[in-house]
Amino acid sequence: MFDRYSIAASAQQLIDHFSVDVPAHYKKYYNAGPTHLLPIITHHHPEGLSFFYWGAIPQWIKNKNISEKLINVRAETIKDKPVLKKKMMRFRCIIPSDGFYCWKKVGKKSAIPYRFFPKNKLPLSIAGLWEEFEDEQEETHHTFSIITTQSNKQIQPVNERMPLLLNKETQKVWLNKDASENELLGMLKTENTIMLDSYTVSPRIGLLSANESTLVLPSAPADQFGNLTLFD
DNA sequence: CCAGACGTTGTT
DNA sequence: GTCTGG
DNA sequence: CCAGACGTTGTT
């Protein structure tokens, strides 16, 4: 499961890097997680940021509680599932980020959080799918899910899965309205070429409500209970 | 979708 | 709702 | 054709 990242780039960095308009209400998230209202860029409207909730609610779950949210879609699954392929054809987005978090298991129940971020400090583009649906009260909701893939050599020791990171070229295809199904399926196999650095961070990222700027900074390796550990 | 069947007729 | 295994 | 499953993972 991939459930934390940060988007703490300045408005100007987003404008420069993605050529998008950034509204005044844009707010930095040092600890973006499921259910947060986060900035994404849809292929329908790549000129601006859209603010959607992280975590899709499948329409066939009528009355189930919200914990059933789907925050990830496996890249490998999309090619096999007609529903997802259709969704890929119609509802692509990228999620701007400047780093992401992964938990490394160190025991049955404890894990230590790591942060991965690009060496060149430029924003990352995470591939995603979005959806719009009406609930029973006829309220329209906009949500998105992040596409995950098998971790590469660097992240593997920490976590099995990582977000699908797009580079300049693959991002262009992903946001192209006229991209073909084959082209897009190809993007799902994008190997990460972006050089990343990593260090351990505060386990406070486990709290969805935590959002202080220091969360992105290095912190002594500690598990979610706050126990310091020598094994990182 | 695919394994497995694939014909007819009727006491009263 | 749509997809699919039997 | 239809019953039953259906994008993800695992306590942070």
Added chain:
DNA sequence: GTCTGG
């Protein structure tokens, strides 16, 4: 080969 029960 085509039809169909599961």
